[in-house]
Amino acid sequence: MNTSGVTLRLLDKADKEIRKLPRTVKGAFFDFQHKFRTNPHTAGLKLQQLKGDSRLWSARVNDEYRALLLRLAEDDWLIVSVKHRKDVYDRMSYGVNQVTGGIEYVDLEVVEDSILRRLPAPPSSKPAPATPPPPASLEPTPAPARPLFADWTDEQLLQLGVAEPLLPVIRTLTTEDQLLGLVEYAPQLTGEVLLSLFDGASFEDVLDQVTKPVAATEPVDPEDFGAAVQRPATVVTTTDEALREALESGDFGRWKVFLHPTQAKLVERRYNGPARVGGGPGTGKTIVALHRVRHLVRQLSPGRDKPVLLTTYNKNLAADLRSRLLELGGEELLARVEVSHVDQLALRIVREAEPGNGKQTIDDSQAVREWRALLDELGENTWDPEFLHDEWTQVILGQAVGTRTEYFRARRAGRGRNIGRAERAEIWQLCERFTQRLDRLGRQTWDQVAERAARLEMGREQRILSIARQREDAGGLDNIHLQDGSGGWLRYRYRHIVVDEAQDLRPAHWKMLRAMTPRAADDLFLVGDTHQRIYKNQVTLGSLGINIRGRSSKLSLSYRTTRQILRSALGVLGETTYDDLDGSEETLAGYRSVLSGSRPAGHPFPDWASEREGIAALIKEWDAAAEPSTPHEQIAICVPTNQMAAEVGYTLKLQGIHSVEIRSDGPHGTDGVHIGTMFRFKGLEYQRMIIAGVTDGLVPREAVNALRDTDPVRYRHEIQRARSLLFVAATRARDTVDLFWHGKPSPFLGSSLADAGESSG
Numbered sequence: 084m085n086t087s088g089v090t091l092r093l094l095d096k097a098d099k100e101i102r103k104l105p106r107t108v109k110g111a112f113f114d115f116q117h118k119f120r121t122n123p124h125t126a127g128l129k130l131q132q133l134k135g136d137s138r139l140w141s142a143r144v145n146d147e148y149r150a151l152l153l154r155l156a157e158d159d160w161l162i163v164s165v166k167h168r169k170d171v172y173d174r175m176s177y178g179v180n181q182v183t184g185g186i187e188y189v190d191l192e193v194v195e196d197s198i199l200r201r202l203p204a205p206p207s208s209k210p211a212p213a214t215p216p217p218p219a220s221l222e223p224t225p226a227p228a229r230p231l232f233a234d235w236t237d238e239q240l241l242q243l244g245v246a247e248p249l250l251p252v253i254r255t256l257t258t259e260d261q262l263l264g265l266v267e268y269a270p271q272l273t274g275e276v277l278l279s280l281f282d283g284a285s286f287e288d289v290l291d292q293v294t295k296p297v298a299a300t301e302p303v304d305p306e307d308f309g310a311a312v313q314r315p316a317t318v319v320t321t322t323d324e325a326l327r328e329a330l331e332s333g334d335f336g337r338w339k340v341f342l343h344p345t346q347a348k349l350v351e352r353r354y355n356g357p358a359r360v361g362g363g364p365g366t367g368k369t370i371v372a373l374h375r376v377r378h379l380v381r382q383l384s385p386g387r388d389k390p391v392l393l394t395t396y397n398k399n400l401a402a403d404l405r406s407r408l409l410e411l412g413g414e415e416l417l418a419r420v421e422v423s424h425v426d427q428l429a430l431r432i433v434r435e436a437e438p439g440n441g442k443q444t445i446d447d448s449q450a451v452r453e454w455r456a457l458l459d460e461l462g463e464n465t466w467d468p469e470f471l472h473d474e475w476t477q478v479i480l481g482q483a484v485g486t487r488t489e490y491f492r493a494r495r496a497g498r499g500r501n502i503g504r505a506e507r508a509e510i511w512q513l514c515e516r517f518t519q520r521l522d523r524l525g526r527q528t529w530d531q532v533a534e535r536a537a538r539l540e541m542g543r544e545q546r547i548l549s550i551a552r553q554r555e556d557a558g559g560l561d562n563i564h565l566q567d568g569s570g571g572w573l574r575y576r577y578r579h580i581v582v583d584e585a586q587d588l589r590p591a592h593w594k595m596l597r598a599m600t601p602r603a604a605d606d607l608f609l610v611g612d613t614h615q616r617i618y619k620n621q622v623t624l625g626s627l628g629i630n631i632r633g634r635s636s637k638l639s640l641s642y643r644t645t646r647q648i649l650r651s652a653l654g655v656l657g658e659t660t661y662d663d664l665d666g667s668e669e670t671l672a673g674y675r676s677v678l679s680g681s682r683p684a685g686h687p688f689p690d691w692a693s694e695r696e697g698i699a700a701l702i703k704e705w706d707a708a709a710e711p712s713t714p715h716e717q718i719a720i721c722v723p724t725n726q727m728a729a730e731v732g733y734t735l736k737l738q739g740i741h742s743v744e745i746r747s748d749g750p751h752g753t754d755g756v757h758i759g760t761m762f763r764f765k766g767l768e769y770q771r772m773i774i775a776g777v778t779d780g781l782v783p784r785e786a787v788n789a790l791r792d793t794d795p796v797r798y799r800h801e802i803q804r805a806r807s808l809l810f811v812a813a814t815r816a817r818d819t820v821d822l823f824w825h826g827k828p829s830p831f832l833g834s835s836l837a838d839a840g841e842s843s844g
């Protein structure tokens with residue numbers, strides 16, 4: 084690890100503690116770790132074993148502060164805490180967790196202090212924990228408070244992985260606030276388990292969803308610290324470089340260093356083929372994708388090419404991935420990875436094959452306008468332009484239907500009302516006219532580009548395979564790097580492909596990507612969440628040649644959103660079922676957070692003009708607040724339409740509040756509140772989210788409501804998409820969500836978010 088042969092690691096909880104120390108101590112700690120790595124036994128460090136303990140040592144950081152270290156092996160040290168020398172040193176406890184096999188450290192003094200700082204226990208006789216008790220002042224009769232975890236035995240809590248030394252103090256907890264005090268300093272799994280039980284999950288569910296994913300698969304030897312430190316459950320820095328990074332990068336950089344054990348396992352696993360990671364918003368899917376890319380690059384032999392592709396579905400997100408990858412691994416990593424927006428990648432493939440293709444590429448809304456223009460010209464009013472566009476993209480292009488006869492037989496799963504042979508003949512003819520029209524205008528849609536790119540890449544793969552077969556017949560050579568008939572080098576474009584936001588890629592994208600990498604271990608790694616699907620591209624990966632069966636996993640701890648926001652956002656999804664990208668169902672069971680904050684607030688208004696004034700007033704209220712006010716770039720306003728976005732921007736301007744519009748390629752400008760339609764917020768993150776115009780008839784659109792009787796299947800799909808949009812918007816928030824509406828609230832607010840309106844509107 085370094086020239087002195089000394090390994091110095093940092094436990095994630097100690098890292099949190101160090102961040103809270105005075106700046107001068109942090110500086111001293113920096114020098115300390117440098118000296119320690121050079122020679123731990125330098126006199127100035129005063130390294131000494133704590134009395135009566137075989138593993139715990141202390142060393143001098145400065146005159147006042149001491150680092151506490153666990154000696155894992157001769158020259159392998161783990162920093163578990165940095166404390167003032169006057170602090171109590173005999174209430175610390177450490178060990179190997181029997182369930183996870185990870186090293187845990189608990190300072191009972193710190194935990195108890197943190198609990199005592201919270202509100203005192205309200206006298207309450209209500210059963211805990213599903214309903215958190217009301218504030219003490221509201222409770223009329225003093226009755227002994229019931230401990231929160233009275234319903235579970237010590238054995239049960241230990242079986243769930245709770246840290247044993249904390250059991251006595253857990254038994255004293257009677258309020259949610261005290262529980263949060265404990266969670267702040269308890270080992271990660273203890274916090275997750277207790278909060279899940281408190282939030283009403285059953286013992287079996289917590290065992291299954293929280294504990295099992297991080298449980299050790301082999302027997303755990305509590306004395307073997309060497310083995311324990313290697314397990315993902317021990318969340319530590321593993322290199323000097325990572326330790327430096329952890330100290331330098333501040334709270335926002337923690338994702339670069341400390342992965343959750345579940346995340347770490349997914350990053351490092353070897354998969355025998357395509358793998359998929361699902362999970363709710365903010366669970367770190369993108370973080371896992373980025374670490375996975377770095378892991379894959381590290382396994383490759385050095386070179387100057389870009390054997391790894393990292394892709395996602397829009398330009399804005401691709402730019403974000405590129406900058407985060409740079410943060411994670413610097414230029415050296417970026418040099419081995421192509422980061423591309425998948426539509427641009429497809430366009431490049433098409434242009435490469437057809438250098439003369441100078442067509443203008445148009446998006447779906449422009450395409451629907453073209454359909455409308457065509458139908459107007461033909462005086463045709465039987466068909467709705469949006470229906471025809473979806474039929475063309477999803478059935479004809481989506482399944483590569485090439486002839487009218489094939490279309491007569493094509494499956495139209497999920498496409499709503501049945502259409503017979505005569506109607507199909509009519510639609511086919513209209514589609515032909517439509518493509519001719521686009522050709523004539525020198526335009527193409529992104530679906531056409533993706534389809535064309537898929538065909539080109541599939542053709543290329545066929546040629547690679549056939550040359551490989553010939554070579555094999557002639558004595559066997561590798562099939563990655565071959566010369567084709569024309570004398571150019573023909574090879575697979577990438578060795579590994581990693582896809583973020585996989586739920587929104589088009590079927591043709593998948594065919595293209597499948598053909599770009601050889602079918603081998605670790606070929607495709609996809610992360611995405613179908614609950615956040617905001618386009619219409621529902622796919623079954625198996626039918627597109629991508630077999631993820633048995634290689635699908637899920638993340639469920641949100642690092643972004645609070646428990647309160649998460650609970651309300653889940654209410655928006657309603658009872659609808661969601662797929663797993665492969666034809667089976669996927670749920671968000673176990674989705675949780677250990678972060679806590681206020682409940683989303685609702686703000687009803689009589690009309691749109693007063694709603695906009697209300698938004699401006701709320702932002703001004705935040706600006707005037709005593710606590711450090713939120714920087715305006717950390718506030719976002721999300722509305723149903725572009726027109727409404729412009730109107731909100733105008734109202735804010737009149738009130739002296741600067742704003743920035745988010746377009747398809749990201750925010751236009753730097754300073755000010757961000758405003759955009761719901762589609763623009765995918766993948767983004769803000770401290771405060773204002774979701775405005777959550778009014779019946781706008782969310783969902785009136786046009787969707789109109790489908791209820793005419794086309795029930797399409798209605799169901801559109802409602803699901805509209806719910807997902809609102810779900811995505813609500814889960815962008817780190818700290819607060821404020822919902823605004825005028826007139827009747829959206830039916831999606833139903834029993835969850837609209838309740839908040841009564842309390843605070």
Ligand SMILES: Nc1ncnc2c1ncn2[C@@H]1O[C@H](COP(=O)(O)OP(=O)(O)OP(=O)(O)O)[C@@H](O)[C@H]1O
Nearest residue numbers: 337338341342343364365366367368369370642766
């Ligand atoms: N192990 C970690 N340690 C610290 N922070 C983390 C960790 N994993 C994720 N985060 C943080 O959580 C937030 C959400 O992560 P990320 O964007 O990867 O989630 P996601 O699952 O891709 O979300 P979405 O589906 O909403 O796009 C980010 O701010 C990220 O830095």
